[in-house]
Amino acid sequence: MAYTTYILIGLLPLVYYLLPYIVDAKKLRRFNAPFPAAFSDFWLFWQARKGVRHFAVHDMHKKYGKFVRIQPEHISVADPAAIPIVYGHGTGFLKSDYYDAFVSIQRGLFNTRDRAEHTxxxxxxxxxxxxxxxLQFEPYIHHNLELLAKQFNKMSDSPDLSGSYHKLDILHWTNYLAFDIISDLTFGSPFGMLESGKDQAFVKDPATGKVTTAPAIQVxxxxxxxxxxxxCAPWVKQFAKYLPDKFFTEGVKAVEDLAGIAIARVSDRLDHGIGNExxxxxxxxxxGRDExxxxxxxxxxxxxxxxxxxxGSDTTSNTLCSLMYWVLRTPGVLESLQKELDEALQGDWSVPNYAAIKDCKYLxxxxxETLRIHSTSSLGLPRVVPPKGYTVCGEFFEGGTVLSVPSYTIHHSDEIWGDxxxxxxERWFNLTELQKKSFIPFSVGPRACVGQNVxxxxxxxxxxxxxxxxxWKFAEGEKQGLPGAPLDTVEGFLRKPLGLNVGIKRRRA
Known part of the structure; x- marks a missing residue:
């Protein structure tokens, strides 16, 4: 009897994963899938854990074509024709439970899934x-750029590379700049990273009120x-802090610390009036007021x-670091960019005003082109098919099916972009209509990035x-400066460079 019980217990996982596949209630078995994505969330979960989700999904599309089953009820659709349907206005697609993993203080504009609440x-x-x-925020951006300029000039005055260049990891400084700017814009003052050259922010424990410090960028x-x-498996969130992998235990702590940073800065404003003017x-x-x-x-x-x-932080810093890489790697781009800027900014150099450079087409x-080729947001943002079902790119999907359009794959399609x-x-001077519709760095539709203007x-x-x-130039020995060498990245929710060593020197005294 006991032996039979053990057999039945052993068979439970098999039944749990195989039965839905066999029943195929949403008729998804017709789509190819990497093993074991058709049976379990584990395949996508593991790709995300390794930080290579967008690459893995891209490879599967190259292998299987337009439709790939990347979870039991989730189909990735690599076709720009799916973009206005899955993400557009009036189609009834809602965010999936993927976004539940991003809730900390309470649901905000980004992770709320209810349509009325989002509206x-x-x-x-x-x-x-x-x-x-x-446009009222430009002085705050300008102020932080002046702080960055002081640091860049200080480094330029201490060359340690050939040609009178100074070596630095540009990712550190784009991080400091982006975090200080968004802190200044949002909370009334910068974190102070540009001045200190350190990754540090104040954190407030919502339960005890105790204030400590934490590395905001790392967090x-x-x-x-x-x-x-x-x-990729939201039900795991409640158990994450108990998992033996420190990736999860440290990650859960980071979620709490990040919320604490926002709580501390909002408290400064609401409780102490700091920056109210x-x-x-x-x-x-x-x-702001609702209706x-x-x-x-x-x-x-x-x-x-x-x-x-x-x-508003690592989206900007990631893109800036990647832009530096591609500008230095691609012959002629640095020279063309500087020529256009010199013509627009005639006279003595200072931090430029937006009005002076807003019409620079090459800039x-x-x-x-950086937003396309780097694709900071590279994964396919998941949406749920409305109850009555929907036909997408010639295939009918039952209600409750999850669909996504992988940004990285769309942005790297030779059929769309040629090369x-x-x-x-230069491709941006003469885009086709298909290319215009396929460029989705900020997503599209009612859930598109509200901060695109900033x-x-x-x-x-x-x-x-x-x-x-x-x-600027690549630092000596920087392997990423070699022809064909990729920019090393890792993907969380966003695709982040791991660093880039470059040389800097002043163009003007």
């Missing part, structure tokens, strides 16, 4: 990121990695402030500053 939040918050509001990286992995993101967030005239509650304000911190092309592996800014202002001003004021 309320977006109406309350959208005014914060209007073009008029965003954000870990949070993205663990949340991006747990999103400033017209910044937090001020506009606090002034009933109600402001955001405290927890909701903290959650949205946290979202702004996350969305914008370099940024867009997708080449960094060629990102554009930041990127244009930062890139213009960095390349008009200094000359």
């Amino acid at each position: 309320r939040k977006r109406k309350t918050i959208s005014h914060v990121f209007s073009t008029k509001s965003v 954000l990286n870990r949070r993205g990695e663990v949340s991006g992995t747990l999103g 400033r017209e910044d993101l937090l001020k506009k967030l606090m002034d 009933h005239g109600k402001p955001l509650g405290r927890k909701e304000t903290e959650a949205e402030a946290l979202t702004m911190l996350i969305a 914008r092309a370099v940024i867009n 997708a592996s080449a960094f060629r800014p 990102a554009e202002l930041e990127m244009i001003t930062i890139v213009a500053t960095m390349f008009s004021g200094w000359d």
Whole structure:
């Protein structure tokens, strides 16, 4: 009897995974899948844990074609025709339970899955990121760029490479800059990373009120990695801190620390009035009202402030580091970019104003080409097919099926871009309609990135500053400077470079 019981217990996992596959309630068995993705979430979970999800999914599309089953009820669709259906207005697709792994303080604009709640939040918050509001933030960006310029000049005055260049890891400094800017814009003052040259921020424990310090950049990286992995199997989140893998235990701690950073800075404003006179993101967030005239509650304000911190920090730093890599690697790009900037910024150099460089076409092309080829947001954002089902790219999907369109694969399709592996800014001067529709660095539709205007202002001003004021080259011995060598990256929720050693020197005295 006991022997039979053990056999039955041993068969339970087999039945649990095989029965849904055999029954095939959503008729997904017709799609190819890497083993064991058709039976279990483990395949995608493991790719995310390794930090290579977008590469793995891309390889499967090269092997199997347009449709790939990457989880038992999740189909990746590598076709730009799917973009307006899966992410567009009026189709009824909702965010999947993947986003549950990103909830910490409470649900915010990014991770709320309820359509009515998202509409309320977006109406309350959208005014914060209007073009008029965003232009008011330029002085804060300008101030932090001046701090960066002082650091760059200081390093340039102490050359340690041939040709009078100074060696630095540009990722460190793009991180310091991006985090200080978003802290300044959101919370009323920068973290102080640019001045100290250190990764440090204050953290407040919501339970005890105790304030400590934590490395914000490191915390954000870990949070993205663990949340991006747990999103592939959200039920694991409640057990994550007990798992023997420190990837999860440290990641859960990072989620708490990151929330603590936002709580500490919002507390400075709400409880102590620090920075109340400033017209910044937090001020506009606090002034926002929904259609009933109600402001955001405290927890909701903290959650949205946290979202702004996350969305506006390593997205920018990752892109800047990658842009540096591709500009230096690709013959002629640095010279063309600097020539255009010199013509726009005639006279003595200083941190440029947005008005002076906003019409620089090659500058914008370099940024867009970086957003395409690096694809900071590389994974396919998962959406749930509405109850009545939907036909996508000729295939009907039952309600409840999860679909996603992989950004990395779309941005690296030779059918769309011709020479997708080449960094060629000139392509942006004559885009086809298909290419325009296939460029999705900020997603599209009602759940597209609400902070796109801020990102554009930041990127244009930062890139213009960095390349008009200094000359750059790959540091001697930097393997990533060799022809054909890739930029080493790891993927959490975003695709992040692991570092890039370059040389810097002043272009002007």
